Amino acid sequence: DAGVTQSPTHLIKTRGQHVTLRCSPISGHKSVSWYQQVLGQGPQFIFQYYEKEERGRGNFPDRFSARQFPNYSSELNVNALLLGDSALYLCASSLGKSGADQPQHFGDGTRLSIL
Amino acid sequence: GENVEQHPSTLSVQEGDSAVIKCTYSDSASNYFPWYKQELGKRPQLIIDIRSNVGEKKDQRIAVTLNKTAKHFSLHITETQPEDSAVYFCAAASGGSYIPTFGRGTSLIVHP
Numbered sequence: 001d002a003g004v005t006q007s008p009t010h011l012i013k014t015r016g017q018h019v020t021l022r023c024s025p026i027s028g029h030k031s032v033s034w035y036q037q038v039l040g041q042g043p044q045f046i047f048q049y050y051e052k053e054e055r056g057r058g059n060f061p062d063r064f065s066a067r068q069f070p071n072y073s074s075e076l077n078v079n080a081l082l083l084g085d086s087a088l089y090l091c092a093s094s095l096g097k098s099g100a101d102q103p104q105h106f107g108d109g110t111r112l113s114i115l
Numbered sequence: 116g117e118n119v120e121q122h123p124s125t126l127s128v129q130e131g132d133s134a135v136i137k138c139t140y141s142d143s144a145s146n147y148f149p150w151y152k153q154e155l156g157k158r159p160q161l162i163i164d165i166r167s168n169v170g171e172k173k174d175q176r177i178a179v180t181l182n183k184t185a186k187h188f189s190l191h192i193t194e195t196q197p198e199d200s201a202v203y204f205c206a207a208a209s210g211g212s213y214i215p216t217f218g219r220g221t222s223l224i225v226h227p
């Protein structure tokens with residue numbers, strides 16, 4: 001079975017541009033979460049979607065948005081890119097809302113570099 | 116919100132030694148504590164987790180302990196091997212969402 005897949009793997013953008021990152025969850029998983037991981041730190045929660053509805057939002061500005069599609073795949077959009085947005089963006093999926101009996105499984109991430 | 120502190124930031128051991136990584140959390144409502152291993156350039160992988168109704172959990176060479184009163188939990192790796200070298204993250208989650216807050220990570224280096 002395929003794991004969580006993310007695209008693209010690497011991306012280079014300039015300040016002010018926008019970017020769309022994509023995630024396909026493990027087959028059967030209905031919950032998708034997005035994280036930002038800056039070098040040397042742990043992942044920071046951005047969004048969680050379950051059954052196409054936003055179920056959680058971290059402390060990120062409105063430039064960050066996301067959505068989940070009927071097939072449970074998801075997109076993360078970031079507008080007006082800043083240098084500080086350079087990071088590894090991770091997607092994680094779980095069967096239902098993330099729970100103690102439904103651990104999250106991560107994708108390999110998208111490495112976003114802002115010039 | 117939840118705050119998770121993780122120590123040490125770097126841990127260097129000889130092959131065969133034990134390694135211990137400690138985390139503290141601030142939100143007494145946290146009740147789920149996963150540990151992830153992230154090798155260089157790879158995805159974080161869940162290696163073990165524990166719920167608040169359990170004080171200890173073991174899986175082969177890996178064990179996790181939880182002290183709810185003191186709000187700290189620890190990862191223990193015995194008989195370390197070079198392939199255990201990676202960054203380890205602890206996390207704490209609470210409530211129905213179980214959205215984890217991660218620590219800053221511990222870089223474990225196992226010397227052959």
